Amino acid sequence: LTSESYNVKRGDYASLTESDVQYFNSILSANSILQDKEDLLFYNEDWMRKYRGSSQLVLKPKTTEQVSQILKHCNERNLAVVPQGGNTGLVGGSIPVFDEIVLSVANLNKVRSFDEVSGILVTDAGVILENADKFLEGHGYIFPLDLGAKGSCHVGGVVATNAGGLRLLRYGSLHGSVLGLEVVLADGTIVNNLSTLRKDNTGYDLKQLFIGSEGTLGVVTGVSILCPPRPTAVNVAFLGLESFEQVQRAFVKAKKELGEVLSAFECMDNISQSIVEEHTDLSRPLSEQYPFYVLIETSGSNKEHDDAKLEAFLENAMTEEIVVDGVVAQDSTEVANLWQWRELIPEALGKGGGVYKYDVSIPLAQLYDLVIDVNKRLIEAGVVGDTTEHPVIATAGYGHIGDGNLHLNIPVRFYDKKVEKLLEPFVYEWISKVSGSISAEHGLGFAKRNYIGYSKDEQLVGMMKGVKNMLDPKNILNPYKYI
Numbered sequence: 314l315t316s317e318s319y320n321v322k323r324g325d326y327a328s329l330t331e332s333d334v335q336y337f338n339s340i341l342s343a344n345s346i347l348q349d350k351e352d353l354l355f356y357n358e359d360w361m362r363k364y365r366g367s368s369q370l371v372l373k374p375k376t377t378e379q380v381s382q383i384l385k386h387c388n389e390r391n392l393a394v395v396p397q398g399g400n401t402g403l404v405g406g407s408i409p410v411f412d413e414i415v416l417s418v419a420n421l422n423k424v425r426s427f428d429e430v431s432g433i434l435v436t437d438a439g440v441i442l443e444n445a446d447k448f449l450e451g452h453g454y455i456f457p458l459d460l461g462a463k464g465s466c467h468v469g470g471v472v473a474t475n476a477g478g479l480r481l482l483r484y485g486s487l488h489g490s491v492l493g494l495e496v497v498l499a500d501g502t503i504v505n506n507l508s509t510l511r512k513d514n515t516g517y518d519l520k521q522l523f524i525g526s527e528g529t530l531g532v533v534t535g536v537s538i539l540c541p542p543r544p545t546a547v548n549v550a551f552l553g554l555e556s557f558e559q560v561q562r563a564f565v566k567a568k569k570e571l572g573e574v575l576s577a578f579e580c581m582d583n584i585s586q587s588i589v590e591e592h593t594d595l596s597r598p599l600s601e602q603y604p605f606y607v608l609i610e611t612s613g614s615n616k617e618h619d620d621a622k623l624e625a626f627l628e629n630a631m632t633e634e635i636v637v638d639g640v641v642a643q644d645s646t647e648v649a650n651l652w653q654w655r656e657l658i659p660e661a662l663g664k665g666g667g668v669y670k671y672d673v674s675i676p677l678a679q680l681y682d683l684v685i686d687v688n689k690r691l692i693e694a695g696v697v698g699d700t701t702e703h704p705v706i707a708t709a710g711y712g713h714i715g716d717g718n719l720h721l722n723i724p725v726r727f728y729d730k731k732v733e734k735l736l737e738p739f740v741y742e743w744i745s746k747v748s749g750s751i752s753a754e755h756g757l758g759f760a761k762r763n764y765i766g767y768s769k770d771e772q773l774v775g776m777m778k779g780v781k782n783m784l785d786p787k788n789i790l791n792p793y794k795y796i
């Protein structure tokens with residue numbers, strides 16, 4: 314999709330001139346400015362290759378002061394800007410819609426400080442998540458968030474999207490673990506709220522506004538975050554189950570019997586696993602196929618204690634016929650291999666041509682009904698099949714079931730208006746009827762900007778617009794997105 318096919322009108326922004334570029338040249342080093350068509354490609358296209366913008370300029374400042382100077386200039390000149398992190402977002406929020414300037418924080422990539430006693434990390438926003446975690450590993454700590462894009466996404470990017478990921482169940486939301494932020498506002502003001510305090514009830518907790526604001530309120534340049542000690546004992550079990558009812562029973566049982574060591578409870582349907590099998594050379598963890606699989610991770614500090622707990626849980630779950638089959642990783646390589654069956658799903662689903670993605674929160678009991686209903690609707694409409702005339706390959710469901718968060722994905726051979734009309738607003742109406750959220754963790758970005766009304770009422774949307782107008786009155790930050 315390009316701006317011509319979006320059905321959106323370019324805002325009344327100024328166009329980039331030679332004198333703007335001269336100004337940026339005067340404040341940034343030459344390698345911080347990209348204008349070459351080839352160099353711009355990555356920054357103009359999203360991870361799914363679904364959205365493409367036509368920015369002529371990417372700026373990669375190395376200091377917060379430079380970010381401030383850039384934004385001050387853009388605000389005065391009325392030039393629109395898209396803040397960008399690792400460009401792994403899944404809702405088209407990180408790339409320009411038209412010719413917005415891309416402000417990449419990739420060169421703000423230093424760890425600023427780490428306190429060995431409190432576990433508080435202060436880092437530049439552009440540090441890659443996996444690098445932050447490796448740094449912490451050296452100190453016996455872990456980043457309190459993990460996700461499949463960890464090798465590319467930034468600490469600032471996950472904060473800007475309020476990403477959830479694979480261990481929210483254990484470590485909670487970033488709204489809890491982020492202690493402070495340094496943010497540059499649209500007019501260039503540097504807001505220093507980089508607190509390293511766990512408790513601070515002196516007024517409104519304004520940093521919360523920027524967590525999940527997807528680059529619409531300010532550019533996050535620094536993050537202070539509380540990190541837990543790194544678990545020294547990690548177990549992973551991969552289980553086969555006959556129904557979604559059994560998945561729910563397994564979850565209740567895991568919470569009760571694994572208690573404080575439970576660190577992930579992920580669920581995958583058989584379709585999503587078949588697609589991973591098709592697009593990788595991995596062999597299935599279990600010899601038989603089941604309608605559902607659950608990946609359970611325990612993380613603790615005493616291997617024998619955790620092994621005993623997991624063993625007892627599995628024995629009981631099998632005796633009670635909640636779980637019919639399973640395998641437990643014997644070493645760290647097997648742990649990583651089992652996780653691949655979960656983490657490689659997003660990439661595998663996109664290999665057939667494209668994928669329609671819905672990231673929803675729904676009351677747990679109804680979670681998988683959405684996949685069943687959508688699948689039925691698509692089959693009845695005759696768009697699903699094995700041949701190249703059929704746009705839809707399958708309907709897949711997986712996700713962070715322990716958090717009530719399902720990823721409904723419809724992998725397609727090609728994007729098709731008919732399929733889109735079958736899916737939307739059907740999916741959003743379905744979610745709204747059960748008072749769910751149309752975006753549990755990926756955000757609104759460009760893809761969901763027109764659908765916020767299915768999850769938030771007019772009063773709330775009005776308040777959000779008020780906040781946006783106060784912090785970015787000229788609407789130069791990430792226009793056409795969010796609300």
Ligand code: FAD
Pocket residue numbers: 360395396397398399400401402403406407418438459460461462465466467468469470471472473474475476477478479527528529531532533534659660754755758791
């Ligand atoms: P980008 O994609 O560059 O940007 C995302 C949004 O944040 C944009 O709106 C952008 O304008 C804004 N932004 C980025 N950096 C800044 C900044 N410094 N200041 C202000 N605004 C900024 N998400 C989950 O929640 N859970 C998952 O389990 C999960 N798994 C994923 C697995 C894969 C394979 C992929 C590709 C994505 C996954 N995601 C997941 C999506 C998730 O949103 C991103 O991976 C991550 O949060 C975005 O980080 P990023 O640095 O790439 O940001």
Ligand code: MLT
Pocket residue numbers: 403461656658659672712713720
């Ligand atoms: C995941 O949980 O794998 C991510 O949120 C990405 C996706 O939804 O595909």
Ligand code: ZN
Pocket residue numbers: 478712713720754
């Ligand atoms: Zn997810």
